[in-house]
Amino acid sequence: MMDAKLARLSADTIRILSAEAVQKAKSGHPGMPMGCADFAFTLWYKYLRHNPHNPKWLGRDRFILSAGHGSMLQYSLLHLFGYDLSLDELKQFRQWGSTTPGHPEYNHTPGCDVTTGPLGSGFGSGVGMAIANKYFAAKTGLDKTGLADNKIFIISGDGCMMEGTTAEAGSLAGHLKLDNLIGFYDDNSITIEGSTELAFSEEVGARFTAYGWRVIRIENANDIAQCDAALAEAMVSDGRPTLLIGRTQIGFGSPNKQGKASAHGEPLGEEEVIAAKKHLGMPEGAFIVLPEVRKFCSDRAAELAADAAEWDKKFQAFLRANPESAEVIAAMTNRTVPENLLEELLKVTPVDKAAATRVSGGTVLQRASDLVPALLGGAADLAPSTKTNIKNADSFTAENRAGRNLHFGVRELAMGMAGNGMALYETIIPYTSTFFVFSDYMKPAMRLAAIQNLHEIYVFTHDSFYVGEDGPTHEPVEQLAMLRSIPGFTVIRPAEAHEVAHAWAAALQADGPVAILLTRQNLDPFTPELAKNIDLAKGAYVLSDEENFELILIASGSEVNLALKVAEKIRESGSRVRVVSMPSQELFLRQSAEYQEQILPGDCLARVSIEAGSTFGWHRFVGIFGLAIGLDRFGASAPFSVLAEKFGFTADAVLDKIRGHFSCDGDCACNCNCKH
DSSP states (O other), X not given: OOOHHHHHHHHHHHXXXXXXXXXXXXXXXXXXXXXXXXXXXXXXXXXXXXXXXOTTOTTOOEEEESSGGXXXXXXXXXXXXXXXXXXXXXHTTXXXXXXXXXXXXXXXXXXXXXXXXXXXXXXXXXXXXXXXXHHHHHHXXXXXXXXXXXXXXXXXXXXXXXXXXXXXXXXXXXXXXXXXXXXXXXXXXXXXXXXXXXXXXXXXXXXHHHHXXXXXXXXXXXXXXXXXXXXXXXXXOOSSOEEXXXXXXXXXXXXTTTTSGGGTSSOOOHHHHHHHHHHHTOOSSTTOOOHHHHHHHHHHHHHHHHHHHHHXXXXXXXXXXXHHHHHHHHHHHTTOXXXXXXXXXXXXXXXXXXXXXXXXXXXXXXXXHHHOTTEEEEESSOHHHHTOOOTTOOBOOSSOTTOOEEEOOSOHHHHHHHHHHHHHTTSOEEEEEEEGGGGGGGHHXXXXXXXXXXXXXXXXXXXXXXXXXTOGGGSOSSHHHHHHTSTTOEEEOOSSHHHHHHHHHHHHTOSSOEEEEOOSSEEOOOOHHHHTTOOGGGSOEEEEOOTTOSEEEEEOTTHHHHHHHHHHHHXXXXXXXXXXXXXXXXXXXXXXXXXXXXXXXXXXXXXXXXXXXXXXXXXXXXXXXXXXXXXXXXXXXXXXXXHHHHTTXXXXXXXXXXXXXXXXXXXXXXXXXXXX
C-alpha cells in the first residue's frame, strides 16, 4: 500500500526540486516535471521494478523519459529513491561535469537507461527494448519462469505524439502485440508556441486503438488515486501494448503559470518558485527534502532491493538447474563473440567467382548468426534484396518470440530507433538493413546510437550509382560523407568477399555503431596473393605495391577493383604505383601516426582517391596536391555499365584524369616526379 498523504508530499517535492534546479541553471523545462510528478512518483514507488542499489540489475523494468526535456523529473526520482545522484548534483543541473545534463544520457547518470531528447526517439527505443525483452526471455527459457516478465515504461508528451517516429514505432508495436510495453501520454495540450490547437487536433487514443493498442484514460493525472487505478489496470496484460492518456496541467502547483506555455521551456522566475512553494505548502528553504519524504522513499528503496535480492536467488537457482539456458544467458548478456570469429567467417566466404558484396554479406551473416547468439535483426521490407534474412530461422512475430528474423516493414526511422532500444536492453547485438540511400531516414537514430556508443550494426546495400536504372532517387552520393561525419560512428565499405568477412568480424567486435556498405553489382574476389594482404581492422592497408612507387591510389569498396586495373595500366607505362584499400577511414584514423605514415608516406604527395560517391572529405588523405575522383552530382537512370562510362569510372577514364592532373615534367609543386 502507498500512503496517499506522503505520496502527494513526495510528488510536490519533485515539483519544487525540478523548478528550483531549472531556476538555478537559468534554463530548462519546469512545466513537464511539475505536471507529471503524480503519475511518475506513483509508477516509481508502486509499480516500477527497479533496484536503486544496482541500477544495471538484470531483472529491472526499463523507464524511458521520451519527453527528455523534462529530465529533472527523472533526476528528482533518482535522488529520492537513493540512486547515486546527490542533492548537490541536482543543484548542478545542466552544468559542466555534472551527472544531471539537460536531457537524460545513457551511462552518464546512474539509472538512466536511454539517452533521450529528440522527441519520439525514446518511444521508438522503447519498442526495441520490448522486442529485446521478449526475444531474450523466449531464447533462454526465462519466459516460462516469470523472471523475465519485465515491463518497458515510457513517458511521452504532445511533441512525441506529433513526431513521425512515434507513429511508425507505435504501429509496429501494435502489430507485434508487445504487451510488455506501457506508455504514458502526458496530455497537457501545451507546446513551446502555445496551445496544441495551433497544429495538433487529432484523437491520439483513436489512432493508437487503430494501431492495436489498449488505451486507458486518466481524466485527471494530477490525482494520484486516478494514476494508481490506471496503472493497476495497465499491469494486467490483455495481449496488447497499453497507452495511458493522462490529462495534466503543465506547471502544476505554479499559481500564475500552471496550464500556460510560459511554464514549458523557461524558468518560472524566483518569485514564482517562492509562490509555488507557498501554494503547495512546501518549506521555504532551497532544495529541501523533508525527513518524512526521505524516509518514505528510502524505506521503499529497501523493499525494492530486497525484492531484487529474492529475484537474484530464483535466477541463480534457474541457472543451476538449467545449464544449457545458463550458457545462452551468459552469451547474450555478455554479447559474446568467439575469438576465432574472423577465421570462421572466412571459411564460408564465397571467393570462387565474382559476386555482389550484398550476396557475400548474406552468406557471412548465416555463419555469424550461428556463432553469436546475441545477434538479432532484420530489414525494412528489403531482406530479399539486402540478403539479411537468417536462413533456417523463424520470424519474430506476435506468436513466435524466439524468431530471429525481424520484419520492420517500410519504417526505416522506427527501425533505427528500435535497433537502439534493442542494443540498450544489453542482451542483443542488433543489425538493421535497408538500401543505403534510405539511411537518410535513419540519421537521427544513427546519431543517437553514436552518442550512446551502442554496439549496433547497419547493413546498407545498393551503395552507389551502380544501382543503375532506379535513378538518382535511389543512388547514394552524399550519404557516405554524412555517415563519416558522425563522431564515434564507423563506416566500412568492403571491396569484395574476403573484405566482407573481415568487415563483419570487425563490426561484431566493435565498440560502438558500425555501418557495412555493400554493392548490388558483382565484384571480382581478390586473388589468394592479394587476400593475404588484407588488414581491414586497421582501416587501410597496402594491397598492391612496388618499391620506389611514384603514385598512391586509394580506393574503397567497388572502386578497389577499378584501382587495381588502373594500376596495371600505369605499370605498363613504366611507372611504379602503390594501391591502398581503405574500407574504413575511421578505423584508419584511429591507428598510430607511425602506421598512417607507413601506409601513406608523407614524402609521396602524388595521391589519388577513387570512390563512387561525394569527394567530400577525401582531401585529408590525398592532400592539397592530390586528386579526388568521385561523383559530386546526383546519379541518373541507366544500366550501371553505362553510368560507369558516363561518370568516368572506367580504367581508361580514371587514367586520363590522373594524367591530366599530374601533367608535369617532374619539377612541379607536388614533387611527384611523375612520368604518366
